[in-house]
Amino acid sequence: MLKISPSVLACDFGALRNEILSMEAAGADMIHLDVMxxxxxxxxxxxxxxIAGVRPGCSIPFDVHLMISQPLRYIDAFAEAxxxxxxxxxxxxxxxxxxxxxxxxxxxxxxxxxRPGTRVKELFPYLPLVDMVLxxxxxxxxxxxxxxxxxxxxxxxxxxxxxxxxxxMDIQVDGGIDETTAPIAVKWGANVLVAGSALFRxxxxxxxxxxxxxxxxxxxx
Numbered sequence: 001m002l003k004i005s006p007s008v009l010a011c012d013f014g015a016l017r018n019e020i021l022s023m024e025a026a027g028a029d030m031i032h033l034d035v036m037x038x039x040x041x042x043x044x045x046x047x048x049x050x051i052a053g054v055r056p057g058c059s060i061p062f063d064v065h066l067m068i069s070q071p072l073r074y075i076d077a078f079a080e081a082x083x084x085x086x087x088x089x090x091x092x093x094x095x096x097x098x099x100x101x102x103x104x105x106x107x108x109x110x111x112x113x114x115r116p117g118t119r120v121k122e123l124f125p126y127l128p129l130v131d132m133v134l135x136x137x138x139x140x141x142x143x144x145x146x147x148x149x150x151x152x153x154x155x156x157x158x159x160x161x162x163x164x165x166x167x168x169m170d171i172q173v174d175g176g177i178d179e180t181t182a183p184i185a186v187k188w189g190a191n192v193l194v195a196g197s198a199l200f201r202x203x204x205x206x207x208x209x210x211x212x213x214x215x216x217x218x219x220x221x
Contacts, residue, residue: 003029003192010196017054024060026205031060032194037068041140048081055082067140072099079106087111087134100129120154133158138175147176152188159189179215186216
């Protein structure tokens with residue numbers, strides 16, 4: 001199933017809860033929250049306290065993307081803050097298996113992400129353990145970057161591996177997604193589209209979400 005996930009990195013942070021509620025009303029499927037520590041990536045965004053603060057009153061699922069060096073240390077905090085799913089990076093310093101187990105212990109969905117420079121086959125041993133794979137289509141850390149189409153073979157490789165293993169899994173792409181690139185990502189096998197500027201920079205969020213979904217569905221074969 002195709003899912004649209006607005007990234008709050010591009011929203012008006014002065015009205016964060018209202019921005020999330022507006023995207024929920026616009027028909028988005030989940031909200032993407034990028035947590036950056038200034039170490040794993042060269043930027044700092046926000047932490048679990050902000051997520052806990054905006055969670056009340058929002059029923060849309062929160063997908064928290066941890067772009068941090070030691071995710072295992074903070075799983076408890078983000079789970080308790082209201083994350084519905086937690087995605088962390090294979091390249092982080094934490095043990096992958098222990099981090100997955102910790103997320104599972106909170107009853108949350110588990111996602112595993114790759115930076116553009118990481119070989120996709122490094123993900124394969126963990127596919128049976130997670131609910132979602134996130135293929136970064138930009139270098140993580142900043143919004144507004146150009147879509148890296150050379151990452152699409154990774155999407156196809158994950159989709160193929162999941163079929164061979166009999167796994168039902170979300171394949172998410174994040175970075176440079178708009179009405180032009182969304183159908184490309186979907187054609188290669190992605191079904192969860194993270195978009196920031198393409199949604200939050202439009203005056204009508206309902207039209208923005210519908211337009212992205214319509215464009216993406218044009219890529220469904």
